[in-house]
Amino acid sequence: MRVDKFLKVSRIIKRRTIANEACDAGRVSINGKVAKAGADVNVGDVIEIKFGNNTTKIEVLSLNESVKKEDAQAMYKSL
Numbered sequence: 521m522r523v524d525k526f527l528k529v530s531r532i533i534k535r536r537t538i539a540n541e542a543c544d545a546g547r548v549s550i551n552g553k554v555a556k557a558g559a560d561v562n563v564g565d566v567i568e569i570k571f572g573n574n575t576t577k578i579e580v581l582s583l584n585e586s587v588k589k590e591d592a593q594a595m596y597k598s599l
Contacts (some may be wrong), residue, residue: 521561522535522560522561523550523557523567524543525539526580526583528560529584529585529586529587530596532576532578533569533591543555543557543559544556547570548568548569550568551566554555561583562579562580566578567579578596578597580595580596
């Protein structure tokens with residue numbers, strides 16, 4: 521699954537276009553490497569997202585094409 525789609529489906533970022541822009545700006549990295557929006561995400565990957573001064577680190581637990589709002593947090597674990 522593409523990283524921008526994962527961020528949107530898991531509701532870490534609300535819109536895919538904003539997730540895409542964050543990737544293009546170099547604020548998203550997968551396993552320590554800066555990722556473009558089309559980069560593949562696999563189960564077990566660690567995604568790091570920089571929001572201003574804050575940095576969020578998450579581990580991918582599952583990849584689902586669509587998820588209910590209540591189940592979105594089960595897709596990742598905060599580190």
